[in-house]
Amino acid sequence: MTRFIFITGGVVSSLGKGLMAASLAALLQARGYTVRIRKFDPYLNVDPGTMSPYQHGEVYVTDDGAETDLDLGHYERFTGVASRQTDNITSGRVYQDIITKERRGDFLGATVQVIPHVTDAIKHFARADTEGLDFVLCEIGGTVGDIESLPFLEAIRQLSADVGRANAVYIHCTLVPYLAAAGELKTKPTQHSVAELRGIGIQPHVLVCRSEHPLPDGDRAKIALFCNVAKEAVISALDAPSIYDVPLQYHAEGLDDQVLAAFGINGAPAPLLTRWTxxxxxxxxxxxxxxxxxxxxxxxMKDAYKSLTEALAHGGIANRVKVNIRWIEGELFEGPDADIVAQLEPMHGILVPGGFGERGTEGMIRSVHFARDRQVPFFGICLGMQMACIEAARNQAGVAEAGTTEFGPTAEPVVGMITEWMSADGLQVREAGGDLGGTMRLGAYDATLAGNSVAASIYGDTAISERHRHRYEVNVNYRERLEASGLIFSGMSPDGLLPEIVERPDHPWFIGVQFHPELKSKPFDPHPLFAEFIAAAVRQSRLV
Structure with missing residues (x-):
């Protein structure tokens, strides 16, 4: 039977529950178990798709087109298990589904309540598509004490009884703050957080205690006594030099051993950790x-580019080099006094990532021009590819008024909204004025690469599948003029209508992609585009 691990947080947010869940899953995987990780988000948005990056950070997209929490990116990067629509749910989605059923009469006139209707829906989500798995890890967003988290906590309390108490383990992540004036760690916040959790009816089996200093043996014993857990199950979690040190760090602290012990699993295989070492x-x-x-x-807001940051690090891992990222606002290059040369000349590579809206895009176009003109390795992703096409149109193809309809009417729509396209499920049709989340091309789509292209040599194939998240496409009607200027359309949708990759064969490394390759990159399997981009940057560093 599938076993469930429920992960809650207390005292403060941003304790790293997602990284802990991903690390634990990786350690269980290293012992030969099959795993899946899920995220319960208590906020009322149906999904994070329309939330500001400054509010929520990155929106992580799955192959099947779900817009999800960025923690699912950690789950995939650490385990290699592709996330799905069923791996992230919000209060908004739960309530939306329930209200839809109520309006349809599915409840046969019954009073719809948090218990049992909302909690049943959450439990159904937790158990869906789990057949054949050894462990399902469920992370509850927010902290204990948040009003919006209560239905989720009640649901996971009930789930323990539903699946049998031997098949459910609770892990609680807390903060053990250090008071410099007193020169000591304080355990009281953890005690209070666990007391509140126990008041809901959940007794944690394992405590993961984040702190700036090692947890002394006396404090560990004190927490164990007051929180009713074994001393060995009080796990110290210090900051790590890299997130990829975390699995080894938790293993050294005995996290995976204590979780298995809580399930009563004895004699489990030792983990094979060579991947992580x-x-x-x-x-x-x-x-x-x-x-x-x-x-x-x-x-x-660096979390807005979380997968991008990690994919660049993976490119560094592939080439055994350290990747330093210099974050530059596109707006800095838009004024008359902008010194783009001083800012970009020291760079060994220039990357223009995805985004929405007009702000900063003229600066991005100038950055593309600099990379093209100075022969600096360039990588454009989504909006970055679109800006590369507009730059080529304006400065090389003679289309002076080249623009995008995303920012309003334009005489030369090199980039525009497309309302129909083919997918694996057939023709997709969107209304230009529809809900924001519904007008995007989301999830995995196939592309066909030109056999003699740089892109095909990087992938080692001419048929690829990558994840998308965008409303606007490069207008294929400008292909002939852009290719005449030297910007080659080397990747297209299978029907030949949607440009997926552009490149410059006469440049040391110049590639733009409409999709988001960073979403599929992993430390043990770096995405080939990022591996080759960093390799090109290494070559550039030797020329500077």
Whole structure:
């Protein structure tokens, strides 16, 4: 029978529950178990698709087109298990589904209540599509004490009885703050958080205690006594040099051993950790370094580019170099006094990432021009590819008024909204004025690469599948003029209507992609585009 691990947080948010869940899943995987990780988000948005990056950070997209929490990116990066629509749910989605059923009469006139209707829906979500799995890890967003979290906590309390108490383990993540004036760690916040959790009816089996200093043996014993857990099940969680050190760090603390012990599993295989030791060795013993300038829109909120940051690090792992990221707001290059040369000349590579809206895009176009003109490796992703096409149209193809309809009417719509396209499920049709989340091309789509292209040589194939999240497409009607200027359309949708990859064969490394390759990159399996982009940056560093 599938066993469930429920992960809650207390005291403060941002304790790293997602990383802990991903690390634990990776450790269980290393012992030969099959795993899946899920995220319960208590906020009332149906999904994070329309939330500001400054509010929520990155929106992580799955192959099947779900817009999800960025923690699902950690889950995939650490386990290699592709996330699905069924791996992330919000209060908004739960209530939306229930109200839809109520309006349809599915409840046969019954009073619809939080218990049992909302909690039953959450439990159904937790158990869906879990057949054949050894462990399902469920992370509850927010902290104990949040009003919006209560239905989720009640649901996971009930689930323990539903699946049998031997098949459910609770892990609670807390903060053990250090008071410099007193020179000591304080355990009281953890005690209070666990007391509140127990008041809901949940007794944690394992406590993961985040702190700035090692947890002394006396404090560990005190927490164990007051929180009614075994002393060995009080796990100290210190900050790590890299997130990829975390699995090894938790294993050294005995997290996976204590979870298995809580399930009564004895004699489990020892974990095979060579994957993680190799990754950390490459991270901490680099043979060089490169600097990548990321010219974007949300650089004030690094979580908005979480998968991008990690994919660049993976490219560094593949090349055994340290990747330094220089975050640059596109707006900096839009004024008359903008010194783009001083900012970008020290870069070994320039990357323009995805984004929405007009702000900063003229600066991005200038960055593309700099990379093309100065022969600096360039990587454009989604909006970055579109800006590369507009730059080529304006400065090389003679289309002076080239623009995008995303920012309003334009005489030369090199980029525009497309309302019909083919997918694996057939023709997709969208209304230009429809709900924002519904007008996007979301999830995995196939592309066909030109056999003699740089892209095909990087992938080692001419048929690929990548994840998309965008409303606007490069207008294929401009293909002939752009290719005449030297920007080659080397990847297209299978029907030949949607440009997927552009490149410059006469440039050291210049590639733009309409999709988001960062979403599929992993430390043990770096995405080939990022591996080759960093390799090109290494070559550039030797020329500077």
């Amino acid at each position: 190799d990754i950390t060795d490459r991270l901490h013993s680099p043979e060089g370094e490169v600097t990548i300038g990321v010219v974007g829109k949300y650089t004030g």
